[in-house]
Amino acid sequence: MSALLRLDGLTVALPPGADRPHALEGVTLELHPHEVLCVVGESGSGKSMAASAIMRLLPPGVGIEAGRVVFDGQDLTEADDATMRAIRGAGIAMIFQEPMTALNPLRSIGDQIGEMFRIHTALPGSEIEARVLTLLEEVRIPDPRLAARAYPHQLSGGQRQRAMIAMALALDPKVLIADEPTTALDVTTQAQILALIRDLQHRRGTAVLFITHDFGVVAEIADRVAVMQHGRVVEQGPAVQVLEAPQHPYSQALLAAVPPLGAPPPRPIAEEPILVMEGLRKTYRTGGFLGRGARVTQALRGVSLVLPKGATLGIVGESGSGKSTLARCIVRLIQPDGGAVHLAGIDLLGLKRRAMRQATKRIQMVFQDPFGSLNPRRRVGELVAQGPMVHGMPRRVAMARARELFALVGLDPAATDRFPHEFSGGQRQRIGLARALALEPDVLVADEPVSALDVSVQAQVLRLLAELRARLGLSIVFITHDLRVAAQVCDLVAVMKDGEVVEQGPIGRVFTAPAHPYTQALIASVPGAPAARPGALL
Amino acid sequence: MRAIRAYLRGPAAMIGLVLLLAVIAMALSADWAYPRDPLSLAGRPLQWPGANPRFLLGTDNSGRDIAAQIFHGARISLLIGLVATGIAILIGIVVGALAGYHGGWVDDVLMRVTEAFQTLPNFLLLLVLVAVFGSDITTVTVAIGVVSWPAPARLTRAEFLSLRSREFVEACRTLGMGDMRIIFREILPNALPPIIVYASVVMAVAILLESALAFLRLSDPNVASWGNLIGLGRDVLRTQWYVSAIPGVAILATVLAVSLVGQGLNDALNPRLRGR
Numbered sequence: 001m002s003a004l005l006r007l008d009g010l011t012v013a014l015p016p017g018a019d020r021p022h023a024l025e026g027v028t029l030e031l032h033p034h035e036v037l038c039v040v041g042e043s044g045s046g047k048s049m050a051a052s053a054i055m056r057l058l059p060p061g062v063g064i065e066a067g068r069v070v071f072d073g074q075d076l077t078e079a080d081d082a083t084m085r086a087i088r089g090a091g092i093a094m095i096f097q098e099p100m101t102a103l104n105p106l107r108s109i110g111d112q113i114g115e116m117f118r119i120h121t122a123l124p125g126s127e128i129e130a131r132v133l134t135l136l137e138e139v140r141i142p143d144p145r146l147a148a149r150a151y152p153h154q155l156s157g158g159q160r161q162r163a164m165i166a167m168a169l170a171l172d173p174k175v176l177i178a179d180e181p182t183t184a185l186d187v188t189t190q191a192q193i194l195a196l197i198r199d200l201q202h203r204r205g206t207a208v209l210f211i212t213h214d215f216g217v218v219a220e221i222a223d224r225v226a227v228m229q230h231g232r233v234v235e236q237g238p239a240v241q242v243l244e245a246p247q248h249p250y251s252q253a254l255l256a257a258v259p260p261l262g263a264p265p266p267r268p269i270a271e272e273p274i275l276v277m278e279g280l281r282k283t284y285r286t287g288g289f290l291g292r293g294a295r296v297t298q299a300l301r302g303v304s305l306v307l308p309k310g311a312t313l314g315i316v317g318e319s320g321s322g323k324s325t326l327a328r329c330i331v332r333l334i335q336p337d338g339g340a341v342h343l344a345g346i347d348l349l350g351l352k353r354r355a356m357r358q359a360t361k362r363i364q365m366v367f368q369d370p371f372g373s374l375n376p377r378r379r380v381g382e383l384v385a386q387g388p389m390v391h392g393m394p395r396r397v398a399m400a401r402a403r404e405l406f407a408l409v410g411l412d413p414a415a416t417d418r419f420p421h422e423f424s425g426g427q428r429q430r431i432g433l434a435r436a437l438a439l440e441p442d443v444l445v446a447d448e449p450v451s452a453l454d455v456s457v458q459a460q461v462l463r464l465l466a467e468l469r470a471r472l473g474l475s476i477v478f479i480t481h482d483l484r485v486a487a488q489v490c491d492l493v494a495v496m497k498d499g500e501v502v503e504q505g506p507i508g509r510v511f512t513a514p515a516h517p518y519t520q521a522l523i524a525s526v527p528g529a530p531a532a533r534p535g536a537l538l
Numbered sequence: 539m540r541a542i543r544a545y546l547r548g549p550a551a552m553i554g555l556v557l558l559l560a561v562i563a564m565a566l567s568a569d570w571a572y573p574r575d576p577l578s579l580a581g582r583p584l585q586w587p588g589a590n591p592r593f594l595l596g597t598d599n600s601g602r603d604i605a606a607q608i609f610h611g612a613r614i615s616l617l618i619g620l621v622a623t624g625i626a627i628l629i630g631i632v633v634g635a636l637a638g639y640h641g642g643w644v645d646d647v648l649m650r651v652t653e654a655f656q657t658l659p660n661f662l663l664l665l666v667l668v669a670v671f672g673s674d675i676t677t678v679t680v681a682i683g684v685v686s687w688p689a690p691a692r693l694t695r696a697e698f699l700s701l702r703s704r705e706f707v708e709a710c711r712t713l714g715m716g717d718m719r720i721i722f723r724e725i726l727p728n729a730l731p732p733i734i735v736y737a738s739v740v741m742a743v744a745i746l747l748e749s750a751l752a753f754l755r756l757s758d759p760n761v762a763s764w765g766n767l768i769g770l771g772r773d774v775l776r777t778q779w780y781v782s783a784i785p786g787v788a789i790l791a792t793v794l795a796v797s798l799v800g801q802g803l804n805d806a807l808n809p810r811l812r813g814r
Contacts, residue, residue: 328708331712333708333711333712356714357714357715357716358714360712360713360714361714364712364713365708365709365712367705367708367709368705369705372704372705372706373704373705373706373708373709374706374709375706375710375724375728376706376728377727377728378724386710386713386715387713387714390713390714390715390719391714432709435709435713436712439713
C-alpha cells in the first residue's frame with residue numbers, strides 16, 4: 001500500500017541560540033490510508049514541530065532545512081502559499097490540544113464549522129447549515145441544533161473537542177493530524193473522545209497522525225507507533241511490537257516509566273490519625289446583584305477524611321470535583337465555610353492569623369506548576385531557606401540547611417545560588433519539595449505534584465517522594481487526577497465527585513473492587529487499562 | 539546584564555540616552571560654565587543669539603543671559619522630573635499594590651479614590667493645589683507628584699491582580715509569611731519592569747506640567763526654570779521669538795530623551811516584544 005503522507009529525511013532548523021541546532025533531524029515517517037500512526041515522545045522531542053512542519057505552520061525563525069513532505073504526490077516543502085491554503089483543512093486537517101483557545105470565542109460553533117465550507121466550497125447557505133448539523137450529529141454532540149448556536153464557552157471541554165473534530169472532518173480530509181487532542185480533558189471524557197476518533201477513522205477511512213506523550217493513549221488507539229527523542233525517530237513499528245517488545249533503550253525506558261495501575265502490596269498503617277477533616281464545606285458565589293442571579297458552585301459539600309500518621313492519602317477526581325479546593329482548605333489558603341481540620345489535635349480553622357502562621361511549620365504544601373510556584377526573581381537557595389527564616393532561623397543557618405535539603409532531594413548543593421529558570425521542570429519540582437520540607441512538617445499536602453512533568457521525570461519524583469516519606473516519617477495528602485500515579489504512592493484513596501467523597505478505602509481494595517459506579521467508570525476510562533485491552537501495558 | 543545589552547542594541551534608545559546624558563551634563567556643569575546668578579542682569583536686553591559673543595544665545599527682555607538660564611534651568615527641570623516622579627510612583631505603588639493584593643473592599647475603596655483623582659484633568663487639579671498652597675518650587679514639585687499617581691496605581695494594581703493568584707504567592711503564604719512581606723518583597727520585584735517603564739512617561743509629563751505652570755506665571759519666579767523663560771518670552775513672542783523658542787527646544791529635547799529611554803527600557807525589560 002502506498003503512503004498517503006510521507007516525511008522523507010525532514011530536517012527543521014531552530015534559530016541560533018536554541019538548546020539544540022535542529023528541532024527535527026532526518027525524520028522519516030509514512031502514513032498509510034486507514035491507519036492511526038501515533039508519534040510519541042516527551043516534551044521537547046519535536047513531535048509537535050513535525051505536525052507544524054507538515055502544515056507549514058512553523059513559528060518565525062524556524063525553517064525546513066532539508067527533506068521532503070510528500071502528500072498526494074506533491075512535495076509540500078516546495079508548494080506555494082495558495083496551494084498550502086487549499087491543502088490545509090481540505091486535504092490535511094488538524095485538531096489541537098486546547099479547544100478553548102483554538103476556537104474563536106466570539107462566534108458560534110455552527111458558524112465556525114460552516115466557515116470551512118464557505119472558504120473551500122461554493123455551497124449555498126442552507127446546504128452548509130444542513131452539513132454542519134450532520135457533522136455535529138456524527139461527532140455525537142448531544143442536541144446538535146443547540147450546539148450549532150452555542151458559543152465555545154457554553155460547551156464543556158469534551159463537547160468543544162467534539163466540535164473541533166467536526167470542523168476538522170468537514171471537508172473529508174485524507175489526513176487528520178491530532179496534536180495531543182485529549183491531554184487537556186478529564187479521563188472519562190478522554191476515553192469518549194478516543195473512542196470517537198477511532199470510530200470516525202474506521203467509518204471514513206481517514207489516516208490519523210496522532211501526537212501524544214501518553215503511552216496509555218497509544219495503547220488505546222495506535223496501529224503503528226513512532227517514538228521520538230531529541231528530534232529523531234528512534235523506533236517505529238506496529239503498536240503491539242513497540243509496546244510489548246520495544247527495541248530501542250529509550251522506548252524501553254519510557255515504557256518502564258509508565259506506572260502500572262495495580263496497587264503495590266499494602267504497607268502497615270498506624271491507627272493514630274494525624275490529620276482529620278470533618279464536614280468541610282465551601283461554596284463559591286460569582287456575579288449577581290444583591291444575591292440575585294448569582295452563580296453558586298458548591299466546591300465542597302461536607303468532606304470528612306482521616307489521614308493516619310505516616311500514611312499517604314490519595315484524593316482522586318476529575319476537574320471540578322473540588323480536590324484542589326480541599327487541598328487549599330487544609331492549609332487555609334482558602335477559608336472554608338464550615339467544618340473542621342484537626343492537625344494532631346489542633347483545630348487549624350479556629351486559629352487566629354498569627355497562630356496559623358506559626359502552625360504552617362507543621363503542614364506544608366507542594367504545588368502543581370513547576371514554573372509558577374517558584375518566585376522567578378529569587379535564588380533557589382533563598383527560596384528554600386525562606387521558610388525557616390520566616391520562623392526565626394538565622395540566615396546563615398537557614399542557607400546551610402537549604403544546601404542539606406538540596407542534597408536530600410537529589411540536587412547539587414552548589415546550585416543554591418542559581419535562579420529558578422536555570423532548572424528543568426523536574427528539578428524545579430524537587431526545589432518545591434525541598435522548600436516544603438525545610439520547615440520539617442508533619443504533613444505534606446501535594447496538589448498534583450507530578451502532573452506537569454514528563455513520564456520519566458514523573459517516575460523519578462514519585463520515587464523520591466516515597467523515599468522521603470520513609471526516611472522522614474511524613475504523612476502525605478496526595479491530590480491527583482491520574483489513577484496510575486495514585487496507585488504508585490498512596491496507601492488510602494478517596495474518590496471525589498462534585499465536591500463529595502463517593503468512595504474511600506485502602507487503594508488495593510478501591511482499585512480492584514470499586515463499589516461506586518463512578519469509581520468503576522473512572523478506572524475503566526484509564527487509557528490502556530485492562531478493561532479496554534487485556535494485557536496492554538500491565 | 540542581559541537587559542542592559544538588549545537596551546544598548548536599540549538605536550532610538552541610544553539616541554535618547556545620549557540626549558539625556560547631555561541634559562544631565564548641562565545641569566552638572568551649570569555652576570562651572572555660568573558661575574553668576576542666572577537671574578541677575580547681564581547686559582542689554584533682547585540681543586539676538588550670536589549678535590554679541592558674550593551671550594551665545596542672546597539675552598531676554600530683562601537683559602539676562604539666556605544660555606545661563608538654560609544651563610541652570612536643566613537642574614530645575616530634572617529635579618522636578620525626578621522628585622515628582624518619585625512621589626507619584628511611590629504613592630502609586632503603595633495604593634496599587636494594596637488594592638491589587640487584597641481585593642474586596644480595600645480594592646473598592648482605593649480604586650474609587652483613584653477614580654476621583656482621574657476624573658479631574660490633572661492640570662486643573664495642579665492649578666488648584668498651587669493656588670491654595672502657594673508656588674514655591676517645593677510645593678510645585680510635590681503638587682505635580684500628587685496629581686500624577688493614579689495611572690501608576692492602576693498599572694501596579696493590574697500587575698498585582700495577575701501575580702497574586704500565582705502559585706509562588708500561595709507558597710509564600712503556606713510558609714507563614716506576613717502580607718506586607720509578600721507584597722513588597724515577593725510580588726513587587728516581579729511587577730516592577732512595566733512600572734519602571736511607565737515612570738519615564740510620568741517624568742516627561744512632570745517636566746511639561748511645570749513648564750505649563752510657569753507659562754501661566756504660576757511657578758516659582760525665583761528659580762531659573764525653562765518654563766519661566768518661556769512665560770517671559772510670551773510678551774515679545776512676535777518680534778523676539780527666540781526667547782520662548784530656545785527653552786522650548788530644551789524642553790522638547792529633554793522630554794524626547796526621557797521618552798526614548800522609556801521606550802528602550804520597555805523593549806529591554808519586556809522579553810515578549812523582543813525579536814519583533
